[in-house]
Amino acid sequence: MTVLAVDDSSAENAFLADAQRYRRELLAHCYRMTGSLHDAEDLVQETYLRAWKAYRGFERKSSVRTWLYRIATNTCLTALEGRNRRPLPSGLGQPASDPLGELHERHEIAWLEPLPDEPRADPSDPSVIVESRESVRLAFIAALQHLPARQRAVLILREVLQWRAAEVAEAIGVSTAAVNSLLQRARAQLDEVSPARDDAALAPDTPQTTELLDRYISAFETYDIDRLVELFTADAVWEMPPFDGWYDGPADIVALSKFHCPAEGPGDMRFLRTMANGQPVAALYMRNPQTGVHEAFQLHVLDVRTTGISHVVAFMETALFERFGLPAHL
Incomplete structure (x- = not known):
């Protein structure tokens, strides 16, 4: 009511x-x-x-x-x-x-x-x-x-x-x-x-943001994780609540992605694009090895700067997909 x-x-x-x-x-x-x-x-x-x-x-x-x-x-x-x-x-x-x-x-x-x-x-x-x-x-x-x-x-x-x-x-x-x-x-x-940064934040619909998001998604979908190093700023941060850790710098972010990501090769990850908080979002769907279906996994909210991707918050709460109008699986 x-x-x-x-x-x-x-x-x-x-x-x-x-x-x-x-x-x-x-x-x-x-x-x-x-x-x-x-x-x-x-x-x-x-x-x-x-x-x-x-x-x-x-x-x-x-x-x-x-x-x-x-x-x-x-x-x-x-x-x-x-x-x-x-x-x-x-x-x-x-x-x-x-x-x-x-x-x-x-x-x-x-x-x-x-x-x-x-x-x-x-x-x-x-x-x-x-x-x-x-x-x-x-x-x-x-x-x-x-x-x-x-x-x-x-x-x-x-x-x-x-x-x-x-x-x-x-x-x-x-x-x-x-x-x-x-x-x-x-x-x-x-x-x-929250100290001021030297590089300006980019809107989610600029050509530079679109290009960085394309390269970011491609690196994951082709399972070429090493390419991520090229996209992040030197002081980039990665975090993924409800896990309480956070990771500092491109090398650690790549190591984390390789060591803990459940994907095993190209095609295991697929993405849809949306926006949140005035920032680009890459909604990750992970392939279920038992069913072959790509299921809702993480919402990656990216902070894109003139110098690259400076921050990714990968929200693990899959209930957010429905709140964003996204399907539960692909």
Whole structure:
């Protein structure tokens, strides 16, 4: 049952029907706050339910969109109370792993999740501006997870949504001075966990990105893993939650792929292409030796830079394939 079916009140239902146009950007907002696609979907639904209940008291001192963001932010803050952050393996504070060592799964950790991209609408639509690629890139979302929830909210509202400090203060119930202090601390923390890079990130639809993705997929599908060395930057990182290790540099990434990949030769791996977090995704299907069918295996979210592929997060959660609209097998 959707929230539109909760009551037959025409005013509230008309409001919610109109407010649905903000659903995608609210989903991105809740995802930035939580690092979880699943949690974000639930929190957007809760946001609409709270808005429906409070609609008669809405005084229209702000736009409906701003009002919904305020509700969504406070819904997220409540939900995050007492919860641990959602990390990637490289954010656990442990050194890079031995690519020839044992792999350790950590299902007790709530890992960061990817966010599927959707086709963009009219570029003049504010939601397109709000959901800019940089504001949902995995590296940024992972860095946000290091911040306490209130700092996270302030930084997102101020620097992603471009709200004034007074608007943020009113939204989360603190003083303007407190907002400025929280923002300063959040920026300092982000600088520590996510230092600026010299090479710029490339959009997923540029010719250079397409060429690198073609070569990346070809190396795996032809089982010519050594070719991967040519594609990665010198400081490239590979990680694959729920395994808690991370791997540093092209040589270790290639060694890991050779030593631990269940493929045995050309044709064992096939890929479909999609996008997540404003980044290219190579969805890997591994051939089942018993049935010969290629089955969903990993979602590779690539960070492509002007100097090469700098980061791959290979998500092992095959349930994500359905969330991305991808088949379970080929």
